[in-house]
Amino acid sequence: MRQIALDQIRYMEEILSDMLTYSRPDAIKPQWLSVEKIIDTAIGLAQKKIDTFKVDLHTFYQPGMPTVYADPNKLRQVFSNLIVNAAQATSCAEKPQIIIEVMIELGPRGTGLRIDICDNGCGIDPKIAAKLFDPFYTSRAQGTGLGLAIVKRIIEQHKGSIMLHNNEPQGACASIVLPTSFQSPEHSGDSQLEEEER
Template sequence: MCNDTTVSKLKNDFHYTLSKFSHELRNPLTLINSGLQMIASAHPEVKEYEHWDDVMDNLDYVKELLDELSAFNNAGHVKRENIDTCSYLRTILSSIKPTLDYLEITLETDIPDSLPSMALDRIRVRQMLLNLLKNAWEAVPIPGGKISFSVIPENSGIRIDIRDNGCGISKEQQATIFQPFFTTKESGTGLGLAVSKQIAQAHSGDITLESAPGQGTVFHIFLG
């Protein structure tokens, strides 16, 4: 059985390898992207090739995957600062409201004015919440989707519930949904929820969920 020191070393080795792997891939990827742009600039007719868009889409996907790997590798490193929790959360929701309105998805919010100020990493927590909200709006019917975002004080922190009326998640999927690279989406990287859970845990919290097929899903986010 591995002791805490061994587990910590394995985690550090894994993150180092992942960081080195991502870095080594970015350089040739940048050269490939630049080369393709030069070709398209010198020979515009190449864009008429029937598979040109597929090539560029695949290149964008690899770049997105590397960005997600970087986010996963750094999700546990947070820089916390005291913030006005109410104002901060309302600003995040305001930023996605136009998108949800366009998709005809109803957003219901319940953020009390009495929430305590908290020490959070502004960038990481925003990333986590947007990941979970995006996961919700991709699961709900369009139009007719509904997402609720509610917050309550809990112990020395807060609990955020993000609930949707989407397709739901089976018990089998729930068992692995937070594992890296697990996804049910054709174009997903499978890192969004893994990153989100790491961010919550780095804030002395966690993420759990309740769901059933055809009955929607609620994610409980605890931040301490």
């Protein structure tokens, strides 16, 4: 009975935290950083869920990748959220697995870093695919419905993009592209200071 009460308290704390984060987004504080190190830290933060679902997790980092100008705390939040989501999605897999791959991508907007977080879970139902980033939409009994909305907002603040799609032969992938050339992120500490000085 006590454990149920503690779980409910944690769930309420999670809801409150997500609502505050979504309703009052912090100004981001970017710096040049290594995405690989941020992902490694995010894996550590998500380790409890990874262990709970007995997930076999592998990372593949392309050698010689450039740094990105980003907020380390915000990106850590993005990656840990997506890794936890992927771990939960593997509940229907016989041998749960997550593969994280980071590589250089050349696109129309210039050079970027592509981060794929893929699982072998149940995949994405096409009927709900368009709603996954909508605030307060969730398919889980105890989801807040704000996790992916917060993730998308943070990625867009960094002038990046995120897409969710089905994995082959099964499961789903979250694919993020972050620019490697300097682009002043939205709501950065510097831009906020400039506004105050005007």
